Amino acid sequence: MAERNFIIIGHRAHTAADWKLNDICGGAGRMDILARCVTSALCESHGIRKDTDVWLVLKGPPNNPLSIHFSGKNIKYLNPDERSTAALIRNALIKSKKIEESFETSPGITVHLKDLPEILDFLPQPIVLLSEDGETKFPPLPSTFVLGDDTDLSKDEISSLRKHLNLSLGKKSLLTSSCIILLHSNYDFSSGTQS
Numbered sequence: 467m468a469e470r471n472f473i474i475i476g477h478r479a480h481t482a483a484d485w486k487l488n489d490i491c492g493g494a495g496r497m498d499i500l501a502r503c504v505t506s507a508l509c510e511s512h513g514i515r516k517d518t519d520v521w522l523v524l525k526g527p528p529n530n531p532l533s534i535h536f537s538g539k540n541i542k543y544l545n546p547d548e549r550s551t552a553a554l555i556r557n558a559l560i561k562s563k564k565i566e567e568s569f570e571t572s573p574g575i576t577v578h579l580k581d582l583p584e585i586l587d588f589l590p591q592p593i594v595l596l597s598e599d600g601e602t603k604f605p606p607l608p609s610t611f612v613l614g615d616d617t618d619l620s621k622d623e624i625s626s627l628r629k630h631l632n633l634s635l636g637k638k639s640l641l642t643s644s645c646i647i648l649l650h651s652n653y654d655f656s657s658g659t660q661s
């Protein structure tokens with residue numbers, strides 16, 4: 467299991483490949499946000515963060531919930547542009563039509579028919595909900611961070627995280643992808659891996 471895990475809830479993100487790559491912001495249910503988060507979490511200037519995994523929880527129509535796991539250690543064919551990341555997600559959704567539980571749709575990308583609470587069961591603790599009004603003392607790694615897309619977590623989602631930490635990166639409401647970059651920076655500095 468990776469040391470740094472980012473779960474992003476795509477509240478409207480479509481769970482079938484019923485959208486076009488030219489319409490990732492609209493018809494796909496803000497898939498652009500999720501693709502940007504994958505880039506922020508996994509892409510370095512000339513490489514991939516092997517210590518990091520991303521979990522996209524897709525909650526839009528028609529087959530929700532469905533989760534797509536990106537493994538930094540195993541992923542291949544990931545480039546830093548949103549369109550090609552969206553294409554990897556689309557490919558995963560096309561292949562997910564046939565699956566019953568979990569299936570690796572391309573190297574390092576696995577689709578699971580699981581919702582947030584089931585994913586939380588097997589990811590590393592502590593689990594941290596990110597929100598503007600949380601506390602500001604971050605735990606050491608390994609850790610799992612949960613973030614919303616362009617909307618915050620629903621009451622039910624927050625309630626499934628009740629017993630976990632709620633931390634803030636400041637009072638300003640930031641883009642989810644920016645939060646991921648700030649979190650990486652915080653841990654890179656504290657572990658001395660920042661050059």
Ligand SMILES: C[S@@+](CC[C@H](N)C(=O)[O-])C[C@H]1O[C@@H](n2cnc3c(N)ncnc32)[C@H](O)[C@@H]1O
Nearest residue numbers: 596597598613614618634635636638639640642
């Ligand atoms: C664009 S924000 C969500 C919408 C925003 N709260 C609003 O309605 O103005 C996306 C997600 O990023 C995270 N986030 C944004 N700003 C944050 C902050 N200052 N501290 C911690 N997390 C933050 C939260 O997980 C949030 O759900």
